[in-house]
Amino acid sequence: MSSRVSYRNLSISAAVALAIAVPATFGFASETSLAATISSALPAMSSDDAHAAIIAEGPGEAVEAPVLALDPPAAPATEVAAVEDEAELDCIAKIVHHESANQPRAGQLAVAQLVMNRVESGRFADTICGVAHQPGQFFNTRAYNPRRDSATWKTAVEVSREAIAGHTADVVPGALFYHASYVAPPRFFRTRARAGVLGDHIFYR
Incomplete structure (x- = not known):
């Protein structure tokens, strides 16, 4: 079963798709080194990008990533x-x-x-x-x-x-x-x- 990661930001989507398309025969020693390579290929994510991230595992199994408190909470309105x-x-x-x-x-x-x-x-x-x-x-x-x-x-x-x-x-x-x-x-x-x-x-x- 393949996995994919998509973001609202198009440039990040393209980078992720390209990184995941790299064949395993390139000699990555582990999943950790693959993740590190993908991470280094991506620009720094803003808090908006992080909030918009959605991880999908398998067909039809979309799971929304948890929203992190990256920004200080607004004063109660x-x-x-x-x-x-x-x-x-x-x-x-x-x-x-x-x-x-x-x-x-x-x-x-x-x-x-x-x-x-x-x-x-x-x-x-x-x-x-x-x-x-x-x-x-x-x-x-x-x-x-x-x-x-x-x-x-x-x-x-x-x-x-x-x-x-x-x-x-x-x-x-x-x-x-x-x-x-x-x-x-x-x-x-x-x-x-x-x-x-x-x-x-x-x-x-």
Whole structure:
């Protein structure tokens, strides 16, 4: 059974093919001397060449060579993203906590999903914090700092994670606006379609 070695680099492929084609009658004393001769005929491989190397033994038996850590590992790209995600989670949890901590869980989820509906609507900011900080829409979320060790804050965070993940059916589908049910609706709401009433809030599309 013959064996062959191929590389992505064409010049290396040609050199390997030529070296392997040398007849055994040339008097190589051992496989080690043959390998040394082949090695000396090849240019130095870059890390990219080494990563691309594939060794094939026999027909249809391709085995990918192990990827070696030839280059220093890159800095984790997720560190900044993780911080940004935590900031986004904090923004939506503040809204849920401030606006609906006294509501049933479904009422809190409705508020969280409303925030996500705004993010995805194209009519508001395209980030959670952008929606939260938009003037005239919610309270002063930047100045709101509830206790982070309370049970109500923990629930707000859990509900917010659930809304961000989007795995739960909408409690009030399509809701983009709401107001407390115990106040007369401002003129703005009189022409909007109701999406539903939940707890102390009336939701609109």
